[in-house]
Amino acid sequence: MRKLLVVVDMQKDFVDGALGTKEAQAVVPAVVKKIGEYASEDIFVTRDTHQSDYMTTQEGKNLPVEHCIEGSAGWQIDAEVQKALDSKKDADKITYVNKPTFGSVDLAAKIKEIAAKEEISVELIGVCTDICVVSNALLIKANLPEINISVDASCCAGVTSDKHKAALETMSSCQIAIIE
Incomplete structure (x- = not known):
């Protein structure tokens, strides 16, 4: 079974920038280690x-903090995380997905294409658990209800x-396994 890793929004603005937190900074070493466990592709x-024009969007009106422009x-991947990604053999095979909102329909579609060809599981990591991680996990689960998804x-x-x-x-209530 092929195992996919989704690294969600480990960007400077969410780690130590405009919306950064001590908690986000604290998980960077674990994220770097986890990246090391997966093949680039x-x-x-x-x-x-x-x-x-972020401040004029619905999100900007509800979260009036300019970020990830x-x-x-601030839009760049956190330096330590990017270094881990760049150091991977075949780093050019890593897939980057830009998303204009919390969850990515494009990401779910790309994973669905892979699942149509082979058996997979998906693990998600990143920030923010309660916004973008949960949104992407649920989108993937909605598109692929029979695959194993974990966070x-x-x-x-x-x-x-x-x-x-x-x-x-x-x-967890939506049958996504939580690894502690």
């Missing part, structure tokens, strides 16, 4: 990707510790 990296320093809680951080725990509970 089995790694998908999402990037929250907004444009200069495409091409900005490694030690490689995730939420907006708050309570929201992190609540998101893990929600995913």
Whole structure:
């Protein structure tokens, strides 16, 4: 069985930038280690990707903190995480998915294409557990209800510790395995 890893939004703005947290910074070493366990062609990296008009969007009106503007320093993958990705053999086979919102329909479609050809499982890690991790996990589950999907809680951080725990509970209720 092929095992895929989805690294969700480990971007500077979510780690130590505009929306960064100590919890997000604390999971970086675990994320780097987890990346080392997967082949490059089995790694998908999402990037929250907004444009200069962010503050006029629905998200911008509800979360008025400019972040992850495409091409900005905050949009870049955290330096330690990017170093781990770049150091992989065949790093050019890693799939990067830019997403304009919390969950990525494109990511789910790419994974569904692979699942049509071979048996897979999917593991998700990253930030924020209660926004983008849960959104992508549920999109993948909705598109592929019979595959094993897991989330490694030690490689995730939420907006708050309570929201992190609540998101893990929600995913567990939806038959996504939570690795502690």
